[in-house]
Amino acid sequence: MQKVLLLLLLFLNLALSQEVYRFGFTAVVAKEDVKSVTMFLEYISKKTGYRFVPVFTKSYDEMSYLLSRGMVDVAYICGAPYVEDKDYAGFELLVVPLYKGKPLYYSYVITRRDSSYKSILDFQGKPYAFSDPKSNSGSVVPTYVLMRNGYRPERFFNPIVYTYSHSESILAVYYGFVEGASVDSIVFDQFAKKSPNIVSSLKVVEVYGPFPITPIVVRNQLDDDVKYALRKVLLSMSEDPEGKRVLKNLALDGFTVVGDSFYNPIRDMIAFIKANTLAYEKTSK
């Protein structure tokens, strides 16, 4: 009788403490891969004791806005929006994933296997796919490269097709809707593993990078216990067999902690783009 009462109390306690946290996912993961996302959230919910539910947004801007309004607590975003939005939206780095053992990734220039493009500069006048305007690999890097070569992307390509998703950029190339696309190397590799028939008709013609990998950020105001618990679970994930299985699904090797300065290369590229845009505006006037 006493045992039953104790269990009931425990259950009540658990139920009350079961606050729901929102984990945001952006174009850095293939949103179509719901199974991997669910497995990941189930794992961290189980390990941390906090309940996490997924929130998807089309763009990084939306995610930054949701973070700024506390509508999302944790988010897996791209390095470029981290650099640009962290101050106004009020979020900070939690952990960064390890891809092939390192917190680095690349921006691929892809096209169809039968086409003759050798560089991003060969796509002049052609439809070309960017993912999110704020994506590092899918927008900042090609913009930076073109500007470095004296082009402005919106005039160089005809037109830029924003797909808001690296996987959709891959499909846009595959269907021939665009001649080429700049995509996240992790998403591309992941896509190649899941849909080899599609990727086999594509090729990577240029690789830019390495760049600081897409980080997992938290709201500044998020409860420290949660932050701590999350970081702890994520960092030790690679040591846990079950965690390893979940990581493998996301094509990651584990998580690590980096400082804000780790993202300076992106910061520099953005700064260059902004500066040159202004210069162009002046010259065009």
Add this chain to the structure above:
Amino acid sequence: MRKLLSRILSLSIGTKLTLTFITLICITSVPLSFVVVELSERIFYENILKSLRENIASEEFQLRYYIINRDYWSLFKFVKGLAQKKSVYEAAVVDETGKVLAHSDPQRFPIGSKYKVNGDINYLIPGLGSEVGSVILTLDRESIWAEFKPIKLLLMFSALPFTMLSLLLGVLISYRIKSRLSKIRSSIEQVRKGDLKGLNRVEFLEKDELQDFSDFLFESIEALKNYYQNMDYAQKFYMSILNSINEIVFVVDEEGRIFYANDKVKSLGYEINELVGLDLKNLIETQSALMEGNGQSYREVFVKGKEKNIPALMGIARYGDWNVITLIDISERKEMEDRIRKMELFSTLGEMSANFAHELKNAMLPLNLLTPVEELSEEDVKVIRRSISRMGKLVNMFLNFARPSPIEMVKFKLSVMVNEVISLVEMKAKDKGVRISKVVEEAELVSSKDMLEIILINLLSNAIDAVGEGGEVGLKAYLRGSVLHIEVWDKGEGIPEDKVYKIFEPFYTTKENGSGLGLSIVLRNVYLLKGNVEVESEPGRGSIFKVHIPVQGVQDEEHTPG
């Protein structure tokens, strides 16, 4: 055309039925199928158009948003989705200037290219006051028709089972009719072979016109059967009647060929079979043309039997194209007549002898009276001479009468004979002032001229005696067939009725100087010529003697000398 028509008409009932069924089905179902197929095709096509339009309409808000925001990728996903439909060949979203925003085949029509295709569906996406763009669909007609093809085939061939069914029905019905007809036929065939009892009523499952027809045939044949039996009975009946009568009966055709003979011909030694087809002339001997006369009159003929010829009376009855010849055997009667004639002759002789004796005695009386006279006066001598002369005459006459002279048949002209006779009696007539009128046929005949002369002289002389001074007598002579008719008439006192039967007796006379032998001689000669004589007399008005004698002769045209 006509040939074809007649060929079609002479097809079997089954083929005609089947053809009719098929033609009907073709006439009704082919155009119907055509119309249904056409209509279905159109409806099918319209439905596809409608469903695609609805598809676009359901995305209209999204599309407007994508177009305005130049969300090429979303537009592409939309057109790609549309183009994945089998019925859509290609899909495009163009802006208000007609430039491609997204095309399902981006390699051919990249973003920004001019799209001049009107497409099968041009769905305008309205904005505020004007269109922001449009969705243009080109349909894959081949694919649509390919999709429709099974339905089309089904519709087109839906008539096929009916056609087959009708074919089967036609064949079945015709087979049934044929088998029923042959059943009726085999039943009748039995009857045709003569097996009247083998006729059976044919019963079918179907109580239709064919059953009626079969019943009708059955009843007709049944009635014919009864009729035939009656006929058979009647034939036997009439045959037995014909065979049981005494006459020989022939039925001959117009040319005289025997068609039928009754059993009586066996009495002539013939079998019926050997007579059929034979000309009757081969069988019958007659003086005149065979088919002369009619049923009313009989004439004597000779029938040639196998062993002997028999005299017969022949009658002819005409029945349509047929002549019914009846022959009555009169050989017995002939014999009887001969006997009677002889007997009459003998009795005549007897009577004559008695009368002769009486007359002779009368003639001898003066002699007897004069026998005692020694000296005969001249007058006595005269009386004696007269008596002797009279006795001599009597003896001569008796001899002439009793001794039949041979009958000598000669051919002569009737008129010549009559004229000769008239010239013999002319003097006697002139003395008395009697006029003789004559009607004589110009004819040649074969008979005994002498005997006919004797007959005629006697009759004429009697006639002249019968009338008074200036009286009138006449004669008429003609041939009818093979019979010579001689009529001698006078307008005298006539013969009293009770004396008529006596006039032919020898030595009967009413005249002063008559011998009483005249008519006896006439009668005798007529008998010898196988003829007969009739007398018609009316006291106070006159008498007529009619003599009929069979002769052989050729009749000539009749002429009447004044």
